[in-house]
Amino acid sequence: MNEQLKKKLTSNWFKILQESICKDIEKLEGRKKIFKSKNWIRNKKKNEGGGEFRIFENGRVFDKVGVNFSKVYGKLSKKFKNKIPGTGKNSNFWASGISVVMHMKNPHVPAMHFNTRYIYTSHGWFGGGMDVTPCIKNNNLKKNFHQKLKKSCDQHNKNYYKKYKKWCDQYFFLEHRNEPRGIGGIFFDYKKKNWSKDFDFVRDVGLTFQNIYNDIIIKNKNKKWTKKQKETQYLKRGRYVEFNLIYDRGTKFGLQTGGNVEGILMSLPPIAKWK
Numbered sequence: 001m002n003e004q005l006k007k008k009l010t011s012n013w014f015k016i017l018q019e020s021i022c023k024d025i026e027k028l029e030g031r032k033k034i035f036k037s038k039n040w041i042r043n044k045k046k047n048e049g050g051g052e053f054r055i056f057e058n059g060r061v062f063d064k065v066g067v068n069f070s071k072v073y074g075k076l077s078k079k080f081k082n083k084i085p086g087t088g089k090n091s092n093f094w095a096s097g098i099s100v101v102m103h104m105k106n107p108h109v110p111a112m113h114f115n116t117r118y119i120y121t122s123h124g125w126f127g128g129g130m131d132v133t134p135c136i137k138n139n140n141l142k143k144n145f146h147q148k149l150k151k152s153c154d155q156h157n158k159n160y161y162k163k164y165k166k167w168c169d170q171y172f173f174l175e176h177r178n179e180p181r182g183i184g185g186i187f188f189d190y191k192k193k194n195w196s197k198d199f200d201f202v203r204d205v206g207l208t209f210q211n212i213y214n215d216i217i218i219k220n221k222n223k224k225w226t227k228k229q230k231e232t233q234y235l236k237r238g239r240y241v242e243f244n245l246i247y248d249r250g251t252k253f254g255l256q257t258g259g260n261v262e263g264i265l266m267s268l269p270p271i272a273k274w275k
Contacts, residue, residue, distance in 0.1 A: 003120060006195060010118040011071045011096035013199075017206045018069040018098050022054055024210060025067070028217055029059045035067075040260040048074035053263035057270055061221050064103045066266030071096040076257065085190065086121030093257070094120040097128070098206070099250060101267040102213065107233040108223040109216060110134035110141070110182065111240060113267070114209040115250060116202045126198050127189035129164065130209050131172050132216075133182030135236035136229060141220070142183045145212060149186055152208040156201045164188045174243055181243050237272035244268065 026032050034056045041050035051070030056062060073094040076087055084093065097117030104111065116128030132145055146165070153161035168187035173180050186205070191198045244251055244267050254264040 006124060007094060013203060014096055014098040015069055018067050021067050021100060021210065024214060025065055028061050042072045048072060053266055055266055061105055061217065062102060063105045064270045066101050068099045068263045068266055084121060086123050090122060103269040106221055106223060107135050107225045107229040108220040112213050116205055123192060125190045125192035126202050128202060128205060129168055129185060129187035131168055131182055131185035133240060135233040141216060148208060148212055152204055174239060181239060234271055234273035237269040238274045241268055241272050
């Protein structure tokens with residue numbers, strides 16, 4: 001399969017998934033056409049792709065949710081060139097992906113994050129993952145979340161879950177506070193061994209995320225909460241902000257490759273607190 005077809009198939013899937021997730025969110029909210037949608041282009045002077053981000057705020061279930069699709073290409077800046085594999089001799093790149101961040105109204109429903117991407121320089125690879133960040137401890141939620149992840153991973157390779165869970169635990173960690181961001185998940189990058197099998201896995205990760213967030217939200221969205229629990233949620237969101245602005249690779253990559261700033265920073269919650 002030639003590289004152009006691989007790029008087309010991956011970007012088409014990410015766009016289909018964006019549409020499907022947005023329909024799920026509208027169903028959970030009980031309303032249609034709730035998203036603020038904005039198309040953007042990377043370079044106004046020449047064709048270097050772009051994307052579409054969709055944001056919904058202050059809903060009945062969601063405080064803020066962003067579902068971002070992008071397909072960008074061009075040349076990497078000299079500053080960023082050597083940080084991306086396969087750009088030693090050539091600074092050309094192509095990247096497409098989907099990123100989803102959910103900040104919930106009810107403190108009993110955790111914040112949830114998901115992204116998958118395909119990047120091509122002198123060679124192509126997949127990356128992505130998902131993680132969950134509760135502010136109220138819920139052992140059953142944690143157990144069910146990891147069971148579903150393991151089941152999905154095991155269908156592709158029995159070693160994936162253990163490997164990608166460990167990678168997630170290492171990645172989503174706030175070193176300056178010596179604490180994890182949440183209860184983990186899976187994280188993978190530079191996945192390039194077998195394109196067809198890797199693409200199947202990436203699609204399954206997206207479908208598994210849909211199954212997981214629907215289950216978690218439906219089970220917890222109507223639970224009563226206290227003012228103290230809401231304050232705890234705001235403080236936990238502060239940690240979320242710290243991670244995304246200090247450590248997150250996707251945020252750095254987007255900002256340093258001419259991505260849309262509003263779309264990239266959609267991951268930030270509408271209200272966060274520190275003390």
